[in-house]
Amino acid sequence: MAEMSQRTIDTVQRWLNDPYVDEETKQELRSFENDPQELEERFYRDLEFGTGGLRGIIGAGSNRINKYTVGRATQGLAQYINEIHGSAEGKPSVVIAHDSRHFSPEFALEAALVLAGNGIVAKLYPSLRSTPQLSFSVRHLQATGGIVITASHNPPEYNGYKVYNAEGGQLVPHEAEQVIAHIQKVDSFAAVKKLTREEAEAKGLLVWLGDAEDQAFIDAVADVSVNQGAISSKLGQDIKIVYTPLHGAGNVPVRRVLDQLGFKNVFIVPEQEQPDANFSTVKSPNPEEREAFTMAMKLGEEVGADILIGTDPDADRMGAVVKNSQGEYVVLSGNQSGAIMIHYLLSQLKESGKLPDNAAVIKTIVTSEMGATIAEHYGATVLNTLTGFKYIGEKMTQFEKSGQHSYVFGYEESYGYLAGTYARDKDAVLASMLICEAAAFYKGQGKTLYNVLEELYEQFGYFLEKLESRTLKGKDGIAKIQSIMSDWRSNPPKQMGGAVVETVLDYAEGLNGLPKENVLKYMLADGSWFCLRPSGTEPKIKVYFAVRGQSLEDAEQKLKHLSDQVMARVDA
Missing domain, CATH: 3.40.120.10 (Alpha-D-Glucose-1,6-Bisphosphate, subunit A, domain 3)
Incomplete structure (x- = not known):
């Protein structure tokens, strides 16, 4: 176990000894006894709840999406909802939808039963529905919030958990920060309150949605x-x-x-x-x-x-x-x-x-x-x-x-x-x-x-744009992405794509009243621009390019020249 951090060693043992973790999950973890690198990837941190919620690879581990990480996130969300809306008349309610991914129905039901365990009415779609329908339904049914189980267009090994506010919008940073604070207080799986499906239905805390909501x-x-x-x-x-x-x-x-x-x-x-x-x-x-x-x-x-x-x-x-x-x-x-x-x-x-x-x-x-x-x-x-x-x-x-x-x-x-x-x-x-x-x-x-x-x-005008991205997975990938951003931040280019860099917009400073975000945008003298942004949902750094030309050929040449130069430095 020498290659694993102490956190990983301790957390793996905690999962293996926890009576709330089922035998199947423990067996999955035991199968990696001789693969310390795999255990390190699965346990070196808790799967991060960002402003968009959770997104990660499906599997056992604190840095994976599974019924335990979903249950813990939902317990934190439930405590947040009860704190904010507990004094309102009537029970708070949350609409839940899911897509076609592995374990999406299971994670949706898990979230519903944890909400029910906390006295919150879960209004659940029984089969796959779109994310925008979830957003609409939160508003239409005047719910307190929403959850959708999806990893959008990520590869099949991923799933995710997105949280919506009463307006039907995904949580913005100041809301997400409060939810994260509540999740961090859920320090064991024993703290996750949960009803059985039968109990939740009998108490009116699990309600199934259907045709009327679809047609609306x-x-x-x-x-x-x-x-x-x-x-x-x-x-x-x-x-x-x-x-x-x-x-x-x-x-x-x-x-x-x-x-x-x-x-x-x-x-x-x-x-x-x-x-x-x-x-x-x-x-x-x-x-x-x-x-x-x-x-x-x-x-x-x-x-x-x-x-x-x-x-x-x-x-x-x-x-x-x-x-x-x-x-x-x-x-x-x-x-x-x-x-x-x-x-x-x-x-x-x-x-x-x-x-x-x-x-x-x-x-x-x-x-x-x-x-x-x-x-x-x-x-x-x-x-x-x-x-x-x-x-x-x-x-x-x-x-x-x-x-x-x-x-x-x-x-x-x-x-x-x-x-x-x-x-x-x-x-x-x-x-x-x-x-x-x-x-x-x-x-x-x-x-x-x-x-x-x-x-x-x-x-x-001939506007052309392009997106380049580099996937950098795992713990090392996160460090590489941070290093690329700090390099561009501390050594901004004077010129790119044959044009002078006129302005550098660093959104980490919270420009134009916008929330702070790790994004750099470089405005060029010829009206072109490019932007570096680590993805919030995937292990990627994204680089955006935009030019405006006199003709389509002119714009294409400008775009190629600019993107070639920028990506050469990113890859270096």
Whole structure:
């Protein structure tokens, strides 16, 4: 055991001796007796509860996600809820949903029974539902909070646990910090209070949700449609859509909302239609990656599809694929899809006289300026937040209370979009509907979405963006990521990509009233920028690039030159 830290040795022994830990888990730990490195990875720390909740590899250990780490987190959350809302009339309640991953139903039920053990009503969906539906349901059912069991588009060995506040938004830092403080006080599994399923149901502390809540969500999404006529026109009726849910929670709601709006030709990729915790047809169930659309493109060619759409396992991110001028399928970036949707939505609202005078579009600091430029063209105010839709949700709630702005659209470059105020998280069901509606509208004008994108470049400038990331796993990886950030912070470059670095924005200092975050953004004299940001949910450092060119070729050259130079230094 020489290679293990004392913390690991002590914690492993505590788990092995704990009567609350089942024999199966103990057997899993004993199987690593001769693998100190594996035990060190599993126990060198407690799985971190960040602002987004827990996310980690499934398995036994304090640095893994399992029923014990889920139970402990829920006990801390329950104590927080009872402290904040205990004096309110009636019992507090929490809505719980889960995706199609390994152990998602088990972790969802575990969380529900711990909440019930603490006198909190758990309102649980019995089978997989999307993350945006969870956000909607918290608001719709006027619950105290929400939990969703998902690891979004991470590989199959991961799962996660996200917590939502009463507004339906993910916890923002000041809320998460209070929950974390309560979790840290749960110092043993014996301190986790839990009822059996039978006890919880008999006491009315476990309530099952179903069809009524599903339909309410679909209606809320459909209400955001801005041009029903575009879909019911002859060309709108002809539009052909291929959809892949990538084995996740989007299959039912995306099809239902498209059907409710009147789309007639929706083809589902059969191999990817059913839930599959191993996501066995893709390397990664991520609609940001072209490879995830391989099967959709094949089906698209067979049926002559105008647009292909894909959603990730918890259906909060949507990717779209359209044909370019050469008739080849190209995957739109999150920034490109966002720009098209902003242009479509705002132009339609303006046309119908429904665009509010105080309309606001919200984006993140690493999202392209193209969408912002289009939004400002239509008279909307554009606001920036840190990365993470929780910050967009927080702004929406502020608008609702102050009346200063009317929220119209929010998005981030990582394929997350929301129009309408029915939820406080990004929604791939809504984005699927909106981009298909836009495709139907422009088809009625004899244009593809790619033609529309080209027109937007001509009108607003050739904006191009790129994301590079480096995965650095485990304890050593965390140290490497910290070392890269401190190197760039203490030795900022004078020049990059042939342009002078004019400004360095260090968000760790809490700029423009934003919370402090370990993010560095470098603004260049030619209007380009790049940004370094450690991921909050994966063992990655992400590097974002954005340029604006005189033509597409000019922008492509600028982007390559800038990203090559920056990544050479990151990799060094």
